[in-house]
Amino acid sequence: MTTDPTQFLAEAGDLLGPRGLTRDEELIAPWLTDWRGRFTGRALALASPASTEEVAALVRLCARHGVPIVPQGGNSGMCGGATPDAEGTALLLSLRRMAAIRSLDAEARQVVCEAGVVLQTLHEAVVAEGLRFPLTLGGKGSATVGGLVSTNAGGTQVLRHGSMRAQVLGLEAVLADGSVFSALTPLKKDNRGFDLKQLLIGSEGTLGIVTAATLRLLPAIADRRVLWAGVASLETARELLLHAERLAGDALEGFEVIPQETLENVVDHLPGARAPLTGKHAWHALIELVAGKAGADGLFALAEDLLASGFEAGLVEDAAIAASEAQAEAFWALRDAIAPAERAQGPAVQHDISVAVERMPAFVAHAVPRIEADWPGTRAVAFGHLGDGNIHFHVIAPPGVDPLAWQEGDGKAISDQVYALVTEWDGSISAEHGIGQLKRDALARLGDPVALAMMRGVKQALDPAGILNPGKLVPLAPRDANP
Numbered sequence: 001m002t003t004d005p006t007q008f009l010a011e012a013g014d015l016l017g018p019r020g021l022t023r024d025e026e027l028i029a030p031w032l033t034d035w036r037g038r039f040t041g042r043a044l045a046l047a048s049p050a051s052t053e054e055v056a057a058l059v060r061l062c063a064r065h066g067v068p069i070v071p072q073g074g075n076s077g078m079c080g081g082a083t084p085d086a087e088g089t090a091l092l093l094s095l096r097r098m099a100a101i102r103s104l105d106a107e108a109r110q111v112v113c114e115a116g117v118v119l120q121t122l123h124e125a126v127v128a129e130g131l132r133f134p135l136t137l138g139g140k141g142s143a144t145v146g147g148l149v150s151t152n153a154g155g156t157q158v159l160r161h162g163s164m165r166a167q168v169l170g171l172e173a174v175l176a177d178g179s180v181f182s183a184l185t186p187l188k189k190d191n192r193g194f195d196l197k198q199l200l201i202g203s204e205g206t207l208g209i210v211t212a213a214t215l216r217l218l219p220a221i222a223d224r225r226v227l228w229a230g231v232a233s234l235e236t237a238r239e240l241l242l243h244a245e246r247l248a249g250d251a252l253e254g255f256e257v258i259p260q261e262t263l264e265n266v267v268d269h270l271p272g273a274r275a276p277l278t279g280k281h282a283w284h285a286l287i288e289l290v291a292g293k294a295g296a297d298g299l300f301a302l303a304e305d306l307l308a309s310g311f312e313a314g315l316v317e318d319a320a321i322a323a324s325e326a327q328a329e330a331f332w333a334l335r336d337a338i339a340p341a342e343r344a345q346g347p348a349v350q351h352d353i354s355v356a357v358e359r360m361p362a363f364v365a366h367a368v369p370r371i372e373a374d375w376p377g378t379r380a381v382a383f384g385h386l387g388d389g390n391i392h393f394h395v396i397a398p399p400g401v402d403p404l405a406w407q408e409g410d411g412k413a414i415s416d417q418v419y420a421l422v423t424e425w426d427g428s429i430s431a432e433h434g435i436g437q438l439k440r441d442a443l444a445r446l447g448d449p450v451a452l453a454m455m456r457g458v459k460q461a462l463d464p465a466g467i468l469n470p471g472k473l474v475p476l477a478p479r480d481a482n483p
Helices: 006-020 025-031 052-065 119-127 145-151 196-200 234-251 260-269 293-312 325-336 338-345 357-374 403-424 440-446 449-462
Strands: 045-047 069-072 091-094 101-105 110-114 168-174 180-183 209-216 223-231 252-259 283-291 318-321 348-354 379-385 390-396
Touching: 006 045, 006 052, 025 045, 025 091, 052 091, 052 168, 052 209, 069 145, 069 209, 101 119, 110 119, 110 145, 119 145, 145 209, 168 196, 180 196, 223 234, 223 293, 223 325, 234 252, 234 283, 234 293, 234 357, 252 260, 252 325, 260 283, 260 325, 260 338, 260 379, 283 293, 283 325, 293 318, 325 338, 338 348, 338 390, 348 403, 357 379, 357 390, 357 403, 390 403, 403 440
Parallel strands: 045 091, 069 091
Antiparallel strands: 101 110, 110 209, 168 180, 168 209, 223 283, 223 318, 252 283, 252 379, 348 390, 379 390
């Protein structure tokens, strides 16, 4: 960066105006720490452009002055990918003012959203048109479209509909030189070389700044049934999943697993919450079935049949079907509250990992006792999207430790061990939350050298000056990491 930022800030102020650029420390402070509180940085200023044209002009200005850019959506990421470093030389670029739904074509089942549109707002807008956007997650009240695209977010409906990558039909983004990649118009067939939007999806702002996206929509569901089942083991939960897939087919929209200890923690944390079942069970399965108009009349019978046959097969110990939409939401609220309930308990290290779907029960059975034995006093818990092989594997610190010291010491060593175990099982150290700065070094250590070299090559080609979200996702080459 230029040694004197005065000229840059003056030009940026002229470009964006007082609403678009601030150096007020109180206004900037909430956006300098990541959602989990693990990373805090400093920023030269906070820029909030109101249009793609302003983003492009600002990026050109940053490129001319050598100012690094850290793009940020709702600041609800899990890996510090939207947090600047401690040097204070980077510009924090918020896309939150770009919150327009540019168009919604109900007949084509497509919506064009700017990057700052909040997921909850998107859901409400499309429901009003008799449609739905098939991706949701616990942070839907703060997560933005730009952030979801940039991290290739997952959520609880991936089992049937895929991650954010599967929802993106078109994309608009500003590249490192300030040029605008404009590919918002979706085409069913387009064989003109590389599908360049796929490079940007999941790139965490290191290759370009997403400013808008064309997203696919689905018809609104006519009915849904939410089931809660107690099962004896994670292996049994896996068998119940296969049973549900055979019986329900495309009606099966979600299948989440929660251990008893985690459920109890959520019930203690969430005001007014209660466990869906009266007894205790080693594991709990949260199942959602949905139907359009054609299948709505038979959905409740399907839910009853699924559970009854599950009982007969010895897969289900006890179960309940939500009797109302309010109760269905209450079931899902228990799942969505796992992260805040755990955070209230104290320090923990969280791992968003995946292995082959059929191997996940065996992996958890192997990893939990291994970690707890190697790190006395810790508790390892696993929960999440069993249907797509993605488990959130969290290790909770022993009582009474200093949070920061534990996370920087034992916590990091535990994460290294978890990631090594996952790699041994041919899995991924990041299933849906991205890499950010939290996992960059682990990726450099454990990733395939050929794949890492390709990533570095793409980064060099699209951002040769390295101004886009430096220090995130793309590991440094060995010669750069050890000068």
